[in-house]
Amino acid sequence: MSTPTSRAKTRWELAGPANLGYGRHFADLVDRGADVAGEARLADALVPRGARVIDIGSGMGRVAAALTDRGHDVVATEPDPALRAQSRATYADLEVLPHDALALDPAEVGTFDLAVLVGNVMIFLAEGTERSVLARVGDLLVPTGRALVGFHLQPVKAGSRTYPADEFVADAESVGLRVVHRFGSYELHEPVDDYAVWVLARD
Template identity: 75%
Template sequence: MTLPPTRWELAGPDNRGYGEHFADRVARGIDVDGEARFVDALAPRGARVLDVGSGMGRVAAALHARGHDVVATEPDPALRAQSEATYPDLAVLPHQALGLDPDDLGSFDVVALVGNVMIYLGEGTEVAVLEQTRDLLAPDGRAVVGFHLTAVKAGSRTYPADDFIADVASAGLRVVHRFGSYELHEPNDEYAVWVLARG
């Protein structure tokens, strides 16, 4: 099956600075584990965690170091290569979000779509990805989704909170929590962190 191109793919070289930025921060010992701490707080010990759009691997590696069974997926070959160079013990699948098959992967205690994954999906695929997320969740599992609500990154879309909430409901999920950051700040109009569960 041919999947539609993602906004990330269509942005091309304009988004290459992302991986380099975080690799530099990791090399300098700067804390880049905010998303991982958030996911870890939600997850039972030794949880199965799926990191969708794992980028250069920082969140998946931090969760693995905390004792979780992590499956990382990243379709961008350059980011996969960077992940392998930075975190050689972290295996990364080459699938985009729509290419994840619950029959192959099984179910997860937490599915993470952090780092603006939702605003880089292929046009019109948001509900389908959320449905896929629902199908990947264990019965009591939760999804963590974080993104800028306005298109501040190259190639990304504006995704208003009300539109996202409607898409969540259409996909058979529900919003459990909404925060303004991974440090649990109150909701704002710039960035949103969502915890979702099966509807």
């Protein structure tokens, strides 16, 4: 797996201790039996059974684990060591690669029917890397593949950015991706001003 020798720190990394507890919060919800699989249900509906799925920024593993349970071939990748540790503690059988999106080489990991970037991944990227990340997502998709992307359009946690819908669409289109759908939730509500769920495809 290729790993850059130097790179700009992500907004998540720069926030440091301010984001501690994120993984534990979701682990507590899992322990209480709460429904934490909303994103996974939509992802599952976008692909046939047994699809290849990559979960980029898999966090504490809840989406990747749910998709694995639904019969998909899932690759999870999470650069934050604390979140990987939480993932191991909650989902011991889920293997998680320690790489960010730009370190994922299609020649090594292959290509996928679906790429998942949920949990506000896009608003915590390193400054100025949004188009590079979206381009890499496109590289990781089979010709008919799609990407499921979800994030708040306004900052919600320390370090996150404002990412207006029109800017995101322009960034996606600039690297050969097009918007197939935009929703306001993972239950396919109509678009709203504060949160966006996107389904993207290659041009």
